Amino acid sequence: MFLIFQRLWQVNWAEQWQYRANLLMYLLYWLVSPIIYLAVWTSIANANGDVKGFTANDFITYYMVLLIVDQATSNIVIHTFGYKIQDGTLSGELIKPIHPMLTNALVNNVAFKALTIMGLIPVWIILFFLFKPDFSGVALSGILIAIPAMILGFLISYLISATITALAFWTTRVYSIHEFYFALILLFSGQFVPLTLMPPIIQNIAQYLPFQLFIYYPIQLILGKLSVDQIIQGYVMAGIWLVVSFLLFTWVWRAGVKRFSAVGA
Amino acid sequence: MSSNSIIVEQLSKTYQVPEREGGFSAAVRGFFKRKYKDVKAVQEVNFTIAQGEIVGFLGPNGAGKTTTLKMLSGLLHPTGGNATVLGYTPWELKPDYLRSMTLVMGQRNRLSWDIPAADSFLLNQAIYRIPDDEYKETYKELDELLELDPLMKKPVRNLSLGERMKCEIAAGLLHRPKVLFLDEPTIGLDITGQVRIREFLREYNKRTGATILLTSHYMADVTALCERIIIIHQGQLKYDGGITDLSHKIAPFKLIGVRLSDADSHDLSGYGTQVQNEEDADKKYIQVKAEDVTRVTSRLLADLPIHDITITDPPIEDVIEQAFNQ
Numbered sequence: 345m346f347l348i349f350q351r352l353w354q355v356n357w358a359e360q361w362q363y364r365a366n367l368l369m370y371l372l373y374w375l376v377s378p379i380i381y382l383a384v385w386t387s388i389a390n391a392n393g394d395v396k397g398f399t400a401n402d403f404i405t406y407y408m409v410l411l412i413v414d415q416a417t418s419n420i421v422i423h424t425f426g427y428k429i430q431d432g433t434l435s436g437e438l439i440k441p442i443h444p445m446l447t448n449a450l451v452n453n454v455a456f457k458a459l460t461i462m463g464l465i466p467v468w469i470i471l472f473f474l475f476k477p478d479f480s481g482v483a484l485s486g487i488l489i490a491i492p493a494m495i496l497g498f499l500i501s502y503l504i505s506a507t508i509t510a511l512a513f514w515t516t517r518v519y520s521i522h523e524f525y526f527a528l529i530l531l532f533s534g535q536f537v538p539l540t541l542m543p544p545i546i547q548n549i550a551q552y553l554p555f556q557l558f559i560y561y562p563i564q565l566i567l568g569k570l571s572v573d574q575i576i577q578g579y580v581m582a583g584i585w586l587v588v589s590f591l592l593f594t595w596v597w598r599a600g601v602k603r604f605s606a607v608g609a
Numbered sequence: 610m611s612s613n614s615i616i617v618e619q620l621s622k623t624y625q626v627p628e629r630e631g632g633f634s635a636a637v638r639g640f641f642k643r644k645y646k647d648v649k650a651v652q653e654v655n656f657t658i659a660q661g662e663i664v665g666f667l668g669p670n671g672a673g674k675t676t677t678l679k680m681l682s683g684l685l686h687p688t689g690g691n692a693t694v695l696g697y698t699p700w701e702l703k704p705d706y707l708r709s710m711t712l713v714m715g716q717r718n719r720l721s722w723d724i725p726a727a728d729s730f731l732l733n734q735a736i737y738r739i740p741d742d743e744y745k746e747t748y749k750e751l752d753e754l755l756e757l758d759p760l761m762k763k764p765v766r767n768l769s770l771g772e773r774m775k776c777e778i779a780a781g782l783l784h785r786p787k788v789l790f791l792d793e794p795t796i797g798l799d800i801t802g803q804v805r806i807r808e809f810l811r812e813y814n815k816r817t818g819a820t821i822l823l824t825s826h827y828m829a830d831v832t833a834l835c836e837r838i839i840i841i842h843q844g845q846l847k848y849d850g851g852i853t854d855l856s857h858k859i860a861p862f863k864l865i866g867v868r869l870s871d872a873d874s875h876d877l878s879g880y881g882t883q884v885q886n887e888e889d890a891d892k893k894y895i896q897v898k899a900e901d902v903t904r905v906t907s908r909l910l911a912d913l914p915i916h917d918i919t920i921t922d923p924p925i926e927d928v929i930e931q932a933f934n935q
C-alpha cells in the first residue's frame with residue numbers, strides 16, 4: 345500500500361509540474377480575496393482603533409495564517425474528477441484494483457497543494473514585509489497542535505467535496521451544487537471574516553458544522569487563542585465529521601458506481 | 610468447470626435511452642416527462658470459453674460487442690442473465706478479479722498523458738502488486754516482443770498512435786492477466802503495426818496460457834489469431850464455432866475495384882453484383898465469388914479500358930451483414 349502511494353506521488357507530482365503555469369494563475373486568482381479581506385479589515389481597524397476588540401494586528405495575523413491554512417485544507421477534486429464521471433473516462437480507473445477517489449485523485453490533490461504552497465511562500469514573504477505582522481503570540485506548541493487539525497480539516501473537506509463530485513453520477517449540475525457549497529464555506533468557515541465577529545447565531549451554528557474545521561479552528565490553534573476545552577471540542581468535532589463524511593462518501597460513491605454501470609459506462 | 614475461463618449464460622443488457630423530438634415545445638415537454646426507449650444491446654447471449662483459447666468476437670457496429678466486453682470486464686451491470694469469469698462475477702469489481710484480467714479499450718486507459726510511459730508502468734507495478742523480479746521479467750518479455758525501450762522515456766502525448774497502442778497494451782499486461790479483453794487492439798495501426806500486435810498476442814497466449822477475447826474490424830486479425838469465432842448481430846448470438854466452418858457458411862466473396870477511362874459508358878452488371886463505395890466514388894466495385902475472381906478479372910482486363918484494378922476482401926461488417934441479415 346505504501347508503495348502505491350509513493351508511486352502515485354511520483355506520477356502526480358510530475359504531472360502537476362507539467363501544469364505549473366496553470367497553477368500559478370490559479371494561485372494568483374485564489375490570493376485575491378483573502379488579500380482584499382486583509383486590506384479592508386486592517387484599514388477599518390486602523391481607523392477605529394479596533395473592531396469589536398480585533399486590532400489591526402489581529403486581522404493581519406489572522407489573514408496571514410489563513411493564507412497558509414486555506415491552502416493546506418482546501419481541495420480541487422470537483423475540477424479534477426467531475427468530468428471523468430461525466431465523459432466516461434472513469435471506466436479506465438474503475439477496473440483498476442484501487443479506489444479512484446481515495447487513492448489517485450487524493451494524491452493528485454496533495455501534489456497540487458504542495459506545489460501551490462511552494463508558490464505561496466514568496467508571496468507570503470512579500471506580504472510579511474508589507475504588513476509587518478506581530479506574531480509574538482504564536483508558540484511552537486500551537487503550530488504543532490494545529491498540524492493534525494489541518495490534516496483532519498483537509499480530509500473532511502476532501503471527502504465532502506468528493507461526495508458532491510460523486511453526484512455527477514446523477515446530474516450534470518454538480519458544479520453549481522459545489523458553488524453553493526463554497527458559499528457555505530465562505531460564510532461558516534471564517535474565511536470572509538473571523539467567526540467571533542459574526543452574529544452569535546452564525547457562530548452557534550458554525551461550531552457544529554464542519555466548515556470552521558477547514559479555516560477558523562486551525563488558525564485559532566496556531567494563534568494560540570483557544571482554551572484547552574475549546575481545543576478538545578474542536579478535535580472531537582473533527583473526529584465526528586471525519587467519520588460522517590467518510591460514511592457519506594462511501595455510500596454515495598457505491599450507489600453512484602452502481603448507477604454508472606447500469607446506464608452504460 | 611475449472612477449464613472454462615468465461616461462462617456466459619443468457620446475458621442481456623437493455624439500455625434506456627431518453628428520446629426527444631427536436632424543437633422548443635418538445636424540449637419543454639421533455640423537461641417534465643421524459644420518454645424512454647428500450648434499446649436491447651445484448652439479448653440472451655450464451656457461450657463458454659475455455660482457458661487458453663483465443664476467440665474472435667465479431668459483429669457490425671452496434672451489434673453489442675463492446676457492451677458484452679464491458680459486462681465481462683465488470684464495467685456494466687447486465688439487465689438479465691449471468692456471467693462468470695475465472696469464477697468471479699465481474700460486476701462485483703472484486704480487487705482479486707481486477708488483478709487477474711485486463712481490458713484494453715481504445716487508447717485512454719492506463720497511461721498518463723503528460724508523463725513518460727515508464728512512470729505509469731511503475732505505478733501499475735505498485736497498483737497490481739507485482740514483485741520486482743517478476744516485473745522485470747515481464748517487462749523484458751514485453752520489450753522483446755513490442756520493442757518498448759525507445760518509447761519509455763518520452764511523454765505519452767509525444768508518441769505516435771501505434772507507439773501509444775503498444776505501450777497501452779503492454780501496460781495492460783504487466784500484471785500477467787489470465788484473461789484479456791481486447792476491444793479493437795489494432796485499430797488505427799498500419800499493416801506492420803497490426804502484424805506486430807497480432808504476433809505478440811499469439812506469443813503471449815502461447816507463453817502464458819491466457820484466455821483472449823478480442824473484437825476487431827479487421828478480418829485479418831481474426832483469421833491470424835483465432836480458431837474460434839463468435840458472431841453477434843443486433844444483440845443476438847448468430848454464430849459460435851470454428852473459423853473454417855464459418856467460411857463455408859459465408860459464401861466467400863471478393864471485391865474487384867476498377868478505374869475506367871470513361872466509367873459511365875460501360876455497364877459492369879454482366880461481371881458481378883455492383884457495389885456502392887462512397888469513399889472512392891470514381892472507382893467501380895463489383896462483388897464476385899472467390900472462385901470466379903481470376904476468370905472475371907481476366908475478362909475485365911480483356912474487355913475494358915482499365916487504368917487500375919484492385920482485388921480485396923469485403924469489409925467484415927458487410928460479410929456478416931450478408932450472411933446473417935436475411
